[in-house]
Amino acid sequence: MSKSPIHPVSSLDRQSELENSPAQLISLDRVSFGYSHKRLVLQDLDLEIKQGEFLTLLGPSGCGKSTILNLIAGFYKPLLGRVTHGGEDIKGPSARRGVVFQSNALFDWMTVEQNVGFGFRFQAVSKHERKKRVETIIALVGLRGNERKYPYQLSGGMRQRVAVARSMVVQPEILLMDEPFAAVDVQTREGLQEELLKLHEQVSGAILFVTHSIEEAVFLSDRIVILDRNLGGIAHDIKIHLPEPRYTAMNRVSDAFNQYRTDLYLKMKAIE
Numbered sequence: 506m507s508k509s510p511i512h513p514v515s516s517l518d519r520q521s522e523l524e525n526s527p528a529q530l531i532s533l534d535r536v537s538f539g540y541s542h543k544r545l546v547l548q549d550l551d552l553e554i555k556q557g558e559f560l561t562l563l564g565p566s567g568c569g570k571s572t573i574l575n576l577i578a579g580f581y582k583p584l585l586g587r588v589t590h591g592g593e594d595i596k597g598p599s600a601r602r603g604v605v606f607q608s609n610a611l612f613d614w615m616t617v618e619q620n621v622g623f624g625f626r627f628q629a630v631s632k633h634e635r636k637k638r639v640e641t642i643i644a645l646v647g648l649r650g651n652e653r654k655y656p657y658q659l660s661g662g663m664r665q666r667v668a669v670a671r672s673m674v675v676q677p678e679i680l681l682m683d684e685p686f687a688a689v690d691v692q693t694r695e696g697l698q699e700e701l702l703k704l705h706e707q708v709s710g711a712i713l714f715v716t717h718s719i720e721e722a723v724f725l726s727d728r729i730v731i732l733d734r735n736l737g738g739i740a741h742d743i744k745i746h747l748p749e750p751r752y753t754a755m756n757r758v759s760d761a762f763n764q765y766r767t768d769l770y771l772k773m774k775a776i777e
């Protein structure tokens with residue numbers, strides 16, 4: 506991604522910045538939700554996401570991670586309680602909230618830059634501004650030089666970068682990512698994680714990330730929430746303090762990383 510200088514910030518600075526920020530971006534307030542009358546997936550759930558925060562949802566299969574993401578995206582409405590963005594009820598999808606899934610449909614007949622530019626479909630942005638923003642985001646996700654390629658000419662990792670760029674080009678206040686790197690090989694996945702952290706440093710949005718991987722969650726997040734299927738809610742809410750810049754390889758092997766991993770593994774085992 507971009508080679509612009511990144512100023513190292515200590516993890517304490519980053520965490521205290523988030524702690525001192527009064528700005529709650531997204532709020533789930535006593536939310537209950539179920540797909541049928543027989544079972545509530547979420548029960549009386551409270552969750553807040555701050556501006557700029559990188560929050561990951563972890564938990565056993567079926568605990569409701571994607572459901573929370575879809576409620577915030579505006580694809581579903583809560584049965585009870587409120588889901589708000591900047592204090593206003595979320596009534597449907599909005600460009601203020603970008604969504605990236607495990608596999609994203611790119612338009613096969615459009616080039617990379619046309620696919621990315623498609624993010625503007627609901628926005629009144631001048632042609633000049635569009636072009637500038639498409640160029641910038643393509644550089645940020647490491648796709649410079651591939652602007653004229655078609656999806657069939659790209660690897661799986663590159664296609665995911667296009668999907669991320671398309672969601673971010675409209676500068677959403679939060680990016681909702683549902684297992685976005687689950688379908689790519691391990692090495693590509695590590696590269697994408699590092700690039701996402703750099704992107705997150707350079708654009709001022711929050712990220713809500715869903716994954717099954719404890720390692721991925723620890724490497725990426727400011728905060729991890731573990732959901733418990735039986736509670737229909739939050740079992741643990743953990744702040745992650747790792748040295749900045751977060752994307753360095755050391756952060757995958759340090760003692761602090763291993764301690765978080767062990768702690769989260771045991772917590773997950775206890776609720777499975």
Ligand SMILES: Nc1ncnc2c1ncn2[C@@H]1O[C@H](COP(=O)(O)OP(=O)(O)OP(=O)(O)O)[C@@H](O)[C@H]1O
Pocket residue numbers: 540546564565566567568569570571572573
């Ligand atoms: N469209 C749907 N219709 C009916 N039930 C659904 C639907 N989507 C999800 N569910 C059920 O709701 C529960 C929560 O699903 P959800 O996908 O939110 O969990 P998850 O934690 O993201 O799971 P996974 O880790 O397996 O992706 C599961 O029991 C699932 O089977």
